[in-house]
Amino acid sequence: MDKTSLIVVGNGMAAGRVLEHLLEADRDAYAVTVFNAEPRVNYNRIMLSPVLSGEKTYEDILIHDDAWYAANGVTLVKGEAIVGIDRETKTVRTAGGAVHGYDKLLIATGSNPLIIPLPGKDLPGVVTYRDLDDVEKMMAAASQGGRAVVIGGGLLGLEAAAGLRAQGMEVTVLHLMPTLMERQLDPAAGYLLQKAIEDRGIEVLCKANTHAILGDTTVTGVKLDDGREIACSLVVMAVGIRPNMALAKDAGLAVNRGVLVDDGMRTSDPDIFAVGECVEHRGVCYGLVAPLYESAKVVAAGLTGSEGAYTGSVTATKLKVTGIDLFSAGDFADAKDRQEIVYRAPGVYKRLVLRDNVLIGAVLYGETADGSWFFDLIKSGSDISAMRDTLIFGPAFAGGEPLDPTAAVAALPDDAQICGCNGVCKGTIVSAIGAKGLSSLDDVRAVTKASASCGSCTPLVEKLIVATIGDKYQAAAVEPICKCTDLGHDEVRRMIVAKGLRSIPAVMQELSWKTSCGCAKCRPALNYYLVCEWPGEYEDDSQSRFINERVHANIQKDGTYSVVPRMWGGVTSPAELRAIADVAEKFNIPSVKVTGGQRIDLLGVRKEDLPAVWADLGKAGMISGAAYAKGLRTVKTCVGSEWCRFGTQDSTGLGIKIEKAMWGSWTPAKVKLGVSGCPRNCAEATCKDIGVVCVEAGYEIHFAGAAGLHVRQTEVLTLVPTEEEAMEIILALTQLYREQGRYLERIYKWAKRVGTPSIKAAIVDDPERRRVYADRFRFSQQFSQVDPWAERVKGLEAHEFAPMAEVGFKEAAE
Incomplete structure (x- = not known):
C-alpha cells in the first residue's frame, strides 16, 4: 500500500523541526519529499x-546532513x-x-529580507543578510578590506x-531610531x-536616515538625509523581514501579513499546513526560532492525527555577538498599571516589569544567567509577591528574606568591583575600614581612592561603610533629585562633566539610576544639564521637556x-498686530489679552x-515668546530717553539688545528681565531676576528679585x-547661574545658596573671568538659536503632541 504523500515547500529550521517530530511520532506515516x-x-x-565572524564553519552549523535524509x-x-x-x-x-x-x-x-527602495539599491555591493549565500558574499567583500555600511541596528x-x-x-x-534594538x-x-558595539571599533550612528546608495557600476558610499556621505565598498541591508507568502497567495489561500493559520497550524485549506516565518497566527508573525x-x-501532531493547539508564544531575544550578553522577554513597555524593579552596576542593567504581582517583562544586560528563570516566570504568569523584594537577584534569593540595599552590597563577594575608576574592590574597602x-x-x-575620582560609586561606598560599621557612620544629608536616585543636583552635574556623559541613558546607567528611564522630575533636569554642559554636541530631548515647552504654548x-x-522689549508694529488679529479671527481664539510682560496673549x-x-505668525516674522520656558521669557522696558522727559538712557534699545542676545537660552528656571530708563523704575526692574536701572552715571545692574x-x-x-559693559555683566551673570x-531653582534662590559675595567675585571683581563667562554664554547661544521657534513649529510632528507629556509633567509653582 502506497504511503500518504507529504510535500514540504522549504527546508529551513521550522520545517526541519516538523520532520523530526513527525518521524518521532510515526516514521512510516508519510512519503516525504522536501x-x-x-x-x-x-x-x-x-x-x-x-x-x-569566522568562529564557525558551514559544517559546524548543519542540522540535518545528507545521511540524515537518507536514513529517514x-x-x-x-x-x-x-x-x-x-x-x-493537489499538485505542486x-x-x-x-x-x-x-x-x-x-x-x-x-521570509524575505526587506529592501529599502533607495536610489542605488540594485548596485553590486549591496547585499542582504538572510542565508548562507549572503554570508559568502559578505566574506568575499571583507577579504578585500575597506568599509562596510550596515543599514539597520536590530539583531x-x-x-x-x-x-x-x-x-x-x-x-x-x-540606525533610524534613537537607540539600537528598540x-x-x-x-x-x-x-x-x-x-x-562602539568599544569593538564599530561606528554607530543613530537617528540616521539613508538617502541614497552612491556609485555608478558598484557601491562607493551612502548619503544620509542630513547630507553626510560615508565612503564604503559594501552595503548590508538588515532592516527587517517580510513573510514570504506569495506562493500561498497565488494558490488562493487566505493571507494577511502572512499565511493565515488556525491554532492547528492549518491554512484555509484543511490539507495544507504552514509553519515558520511565512505564517500569521492570531495576528502575529514571529521572526524568532x-x-x-x-x-x-x-x-x-496534526499530520499524525493527534491534534494539538498552538496558542501563541512569549518571545525572548539574545544577541549572538561574542562578549555581549543581553536578554529580553515579554512586554516591557511603560504603562500606568505597571511597576518596575531596576538594578544597575558597572556594565550591568537589569529591569523587571510587573503587573499585579506577575512578571510580564524582563530586560537584562551584562548579567543574563537568570534570563531563563525570569522567562519561565513570564510564561507561567506565577504570582511573585512572596519573592518580590528579592526577585531582581534571581532564583538564589527567591522566597528569601528581603534584601535592603545595604544588605545587597554586603552580600557581594570580596572581589566585586566597587569603584570602577580606580579599580577598588569590596574586600579592599572593608579591610581598610x-x-x-x-x-x-x-x-x-583618602585611604582606598574609592569614589575619589568621578564619584559615581559614592552611594555604593556609603552603603558598604554602613554595612561594615553600622550606625557609627553618619552620611552627609543630600536632598536627591527624585526617587530615581540618591544623588543631588550638584553631584549629578559634577559627574556629567567628570565622566563625560553625553546622553540621558548614559547618565542613568553610569550613575546607577534606580528606574529604567527616570521620571517627570529627573528627566527634564538631566536634559537641561546636558544641554548646558555640551552645547552643540548634545541633542535636546523633546520627550524630556514639559508639554508647554514641547508645543511652544x-x-x-x-x-x-x-x-x-x-515682542522684542515690548515693542510691536502694525504688521505684527494685524498678524495677531488675523490669527485670532481665523482660529476663533476666544480671548486676546495684554500681559504684564508687555506682550499679547x-x-x-x-x-x-x-x-x-x-x-501663520511665522509668516509675519514672529517667533515664540517662550512664555513657558525654563529660559528667558521677557525683557520689560519703559520708553526711556527716546520719549520720556525723565529718561536718562535708551532703556528700550538696551532691552531689545539684551532680549535678542539672550532669547532661546535654556536656564535652570524661568528668567525675567527689566530695564528702567530712570530711577522712577517704570519697568519694575527691581523685582526681576535681572534688572537694569538707568541713571545719569550709567547702568545700575540688579539681580535676585522675585x-x-x-x-x-x-x-x-x-x-x-x-551699555557694552552692562551687556557683558548680564550675559556673564546668566551664564554663571x-x-x-x-x-x-530661581536666581534669587541660587544667590541665597551660593552667596552674593561669590557672585560678585566672579562677575564684578574679576573682569577676565567675567569675559570668559560671557563668551561661554555667546558660544552656547550659537546652538540655542540655530533652531528658531517659528521654523521648528512649522514642522511639528505628531509625537510632539503625545499625551504622555501631559501626565505628571507639572510645572513648578514658579
Whole structure:
C-alpha cells in the first residue's frame, strides 16, 4: 500500500523541526519529499553570525546532513523552488516545470529580507543578510578590506556588523531610531549595547536616515538625509523581514501579513499546513526560532492525527555577538498599571516589569544567567509577591528574606568591583575600614581612592561603610533629585562633566539610576544639564521637556493653550498686530489679552491648531515668546530717553539688545528681565531676576528679585558706565547661574545658596573671568538659536503632541 504523500515547500529550521517530530511520532506515516530552493541541506540560520565572524564553519552549523535524509527515507530536492500550487489537482510545480502530487502539503517558505527602495539599491555591493549565500558574499567583500555600511541596528544588523569587523573591515551602522534594538531593548539597555558595539571599533550612528546608495557600476558610499556621505565598498541591508507568502497567495489561500493559520497550524485549506516565518497566527508573525519550534510540534501532531493547539508564544531575544550578553522577554513597555524593579552596576542593567504581582517583562544586560528563570516566570504568569523584594537577584534569593540595599552590597563577594575608576574592590574597602578604623567617606576616599575620582560609586561606598560599621557612620544629608536616585543636583552635574556623559541613558546607567528611564522630575533636569554642559554636541530631548515647552504654548485649565508671540522689549508694529488679529479671527481664539510682560496673549487655542497658528505668525516674522520656558521669557522696558522727559538712557534699545542676545537660552528656571530708563523704575526692574536701572552715571545692574509667590527686592550687583559693559555683566551673570543653578531653582534662590559675595567675585571683581563667562554664554547661544521657534513649529510632528507629556509633567509653582 502506497504511503500518504507529504510535500514540504522549504527546508529551513521550522520545517526541519516538523520532520523530526513527525518521524518521532510515526516514521512510516508519510512519503516525504522536501523541496529546497537553496542547493543545501538544512542548517542553523541563527548561527550564520558566528560563520560570518569566522568562529564557525558551514559544517559546524548543519542540522540535518545528507545521511540524515537518507536514513529517514526523506527525499530532499536541492536547488529546486516550488513556483505554483494547484489545490484542485493537489499538485505542486517546480521552477523546472516538474509536477508532483501531494496528499498533504506543508508551506514553510520563510521570509524575505526587506529592501529599502533607495536610489542605488540594485548596485553590486549591496547585499542582504538572510542565508548562507549572503554570508559568502559578505566574506568575499571583507577579504578585500575597506568599509562596510550596515543599514539597520536590530539583531541581524548588529550581528552582521560584528562579523564584518571580525573579518577586518571598518564598519558603520546606520540606525533610524534613537537607540539600537528598540523593539527588544529599552533605552537604558540600548545605551549599554551601543557602547559595547562602539568599544569593538564599530561606528554607530543613530537617528540616521539613508538617502541614497552612491556609485555608478558598484557601491562607493551612502548619503544620509542630513547630507553626510560615508565612503564604503559594501552595503548590508538588515532592516527587517517580510513573510514570504506569495506562493500561498497565488494558490488562493487566505493571507494577511502572512499565511493565515488556525491554532492547528492549518491554512484555509484543511490539507495544507504552514509553519515558520511565512505564517500569521492570531495576528502575529514571529521572526524568532522558539515560536517556530513550538508551532512545529503542533503541525506534526496534526499530520499524525493527534491534534494539538498552538496558542501563541512569549518571545525572548539574545544577541549572538561574542562578549555581549543581553536578554529580553515579554512586554516591557511603560504603562500606568505597571511597576518596575531596576538594578544597575558597572556594565550591568537589569529591569523587571510587573503587573499585579506577575512578571510580564524582563530586560537584562551584562548579567543574563537568570534570563531563563525570569522567562519561565513570564510564561507561567506565577504570582511573585512572596519573592518580590528579592526577585531582581534571581532564583538564589527567591522566597528569601528581603534584601535592603545595604544588605545587597554586603552580600557581594570580596572581589566585586566597587569603584570602577580606580579599580577598588569590596574586600579592599572593608579591610581598610577594619584595619585603620575608618568612619567617614572622606577617610575611605583618602585611604582606598574609592569614589575619589568621578564619584559615581559614592552611594555604593556609603552603603558598604554602613554595612561594615553600622550606625557609627553618619552620611552627609543630600536632598536627591527624585526617587530615581540618591544623588543631588550638584553631584549629578559634577559627574556629567567628570565622566563625560553625553546622553540621558548614559547618565542613568553610569550613575546607577534606580528606574529604567527616570521620571517627570529627573528627566527634564538631566536634559537641561546636558544641554548646558555640551552645547552643540548634545541633542535636546523633546520627550524630556514639559508639554508647554514641547508645543511652544502654555496649557490652560480647560486643556486649550495660550500662545504668546515674542515682542522684542515690548515693542510691536502694525504688521505684527494685524498678524495677531488675523490669527485670532481665523482660529476663533476666544480671548486676546495684554500681559504684564508687555506682550499679547492668545488664550483658548486648540491643541490641533497650534502648528498652523505658529505657521501663520511665522509668516509675519514672529517667533515664540517662550512664555513657558525654563529660559528667558521677557525683557520689560519703559520708553526711556527716546520719549520720556525723565529718561536718562535708551532703556528700550538696551532691552531689545539684551532680549535678542539672550532669547532661546535654556536656564535652570524661568528668567525675567527689566530695564528702567530712570530711577522712577517704570519697568519694575527691581523685582526681576535681572534688572537694569538707568541713571545719569550709567547702568545700575540688579539681580535676585522675585514677584511671584515670593516677593523680593533685587540686590545691586554693580554700576557700569556703558551699555557694552552692562551687556557683558548680564550675559556673564546668566551664564554663571546656568552653570551653578539647580534645575527649577530661581536666581534669587541660587544667590541665597551660593552667596552674593561669590557672585560678585566672579562677575564684578574679576573682569577676565567675567569675559570668559560671557563668551561661554555667546558660544552656547550659537546652538540655542540655530533652531528658531517659528521654523521648528512649522514642522511639528505628531509625537510632539503625545499625551504622555501631559501626565505628571507639572510645572513648578514658579
